[in-house]
Amino acid sequence: MTYEFAVHLTEVLLGLALFIASVEHLAARSTKEQVIYGARATASIWLMTGLFSLIALPLLWALSFAALWLFRGPYNGGSDRMAMLILTCLLLTKLAPTTQLKELAFGYLSLQVILSYSFRGG
Amino acid sequence: MAGAIARAVNLLLPAIIPSWNFFDVITPSPRIEYRLIGVTTANDWIEFRPRPKGLSLAQRLTRLVWNPSWNETLFTVSLSERVMQDDGAFAEDLLFNRIHNDLPASVLLNANALQFRLVTVYRAGKHLEREEVYRSTERPLEEVQGA
Numbered sequence: 408m409t410y411e412f413a414v415h416l417t418e419v420l421l422g423l424a425l426f427i428a429s430v431e432h433l434a435a436r437s438t439k440e441q442v443i444y445g446a447r448a449t450a451s452i453w454l455m456t457g458l459f460s461l462i463a464l465p466l467l468w469a470l471s472f473a474a475l476w477l478f479r480g481p482y483n484g485g486s487d488r489m490a491m492l493i494l495t496c497l498l499l500t501k502l503a504p505t506t507q508l509k510e511l512a513f514g515y516l517s518l519q520v521i522l523s524y525s526f527r528g529g
Numbered sequence: 530m531a532g533a534i535a536r537a538v539n540l541l542l543p544a545i546i547p548s549w550n551f552f553d554v555i556t557p558s559p560r561i562e563y564r565l566i567g568v569t570t571a572n573d574w575i576e577f578r579p580r581p582k583g584l585s586l587a588q589r590l591t592r593l594v595w596n597p598s599w600n601e602t603l604f605t606v607s608l609s610e611r612v613m614q615d616d617g618a619f620a621e622d623l624l625f626n627r628i629h630n631d632l633p634a635s636v637l638l639n640a641n642a643l644q645f646r647l648v649t650v651y652r653a654g655k656h657l658e659r660e661e662v663y664r665s666t667e668r669p670l671e672e673v674q675g676a
Contacts, residue, residue: 427594427595428600431595431596431597431600432597432600434597434598434601437626472537472540472541475540475541475544476536476537476540478604478623479540479616479619480540480607480611481544481607482600482604483600483603483604484603484607487544488543488544488547489544489547491541491544491545492544492545492547495541495544495545519547522547522549523547523549526549
């Protein structure tokens with residue numbers, strides 16, 4: 408598997424996970440939450456399909472941060488934190504100036520995912 | 530400003546540098562019970578969102594990908610754990626709000642105030658013991674946020 412394909416696959420899977428969680432959350436009644444999670448559902452479709460790919464990641468990062476801020480912590484516990492970690496690392500793979508730094512960011516994500524699975528999910 | 534930055538760092542750091550130590554201390558999760566208080570009466574305590582007694586295979590499979598209500602229930606569990614920590618007033622406000630939103634208007638009709646308590650259930654020999662660990666004040670319904 409190439410690095411580019413692995414990054415793309417991560418984007419599609421994360422997009423799908425965030426889309427489902429966001430649509431589930433839209434059952435919530437608060438207007439503020441509806442705005443954040445409605446926007447997150449839309450941006451996660453962009454992330455999955457590659458549409459508006461330049462703004463999808465930063466927008467999802469900002470919305471996830473807004474949710475953390477609003478609830479003063481994660482709403483869905485560990486899965487919100489994991490989403491934030493993946494979003495931050497994916498964002499770094501786009502923003503880092505050199506290929507080496509991009510790969511370092513993605514490598515860090517891989518390491519954390521393996522650690523999370525072997526320590527807690529295995 | 531400095532406070533906001535510190536809060537942002539506090540929120541982001543556990544996500545970006547995870548410890549994978551999900552539980553600092555293993556303790557029983559409190560159950561949430563609520564009651565509505567009328568002018569002269571107080572109802573019995575009612576369990577908030579009791580777990581379903583049984584689920585069909587199809588229901589279980591659907592719930593793997595679609596279970597909005599359970600997501601919210603898990604959030605109320607984490608709020609109930611936060612009620613007794615720093616910033617407990619914020620968690621309590623949200624918990625009042627979530628319980629209130631769950632109750633149909635017909636149930637709220639004759640009530641003036643809402644109260645909740647947190648109960649831990651643990652096994653003592655052959656019996657299940659229940660212990661009340663927290664009891665909120667009676668909050669008038671018009672003061673419940675989002676009411």
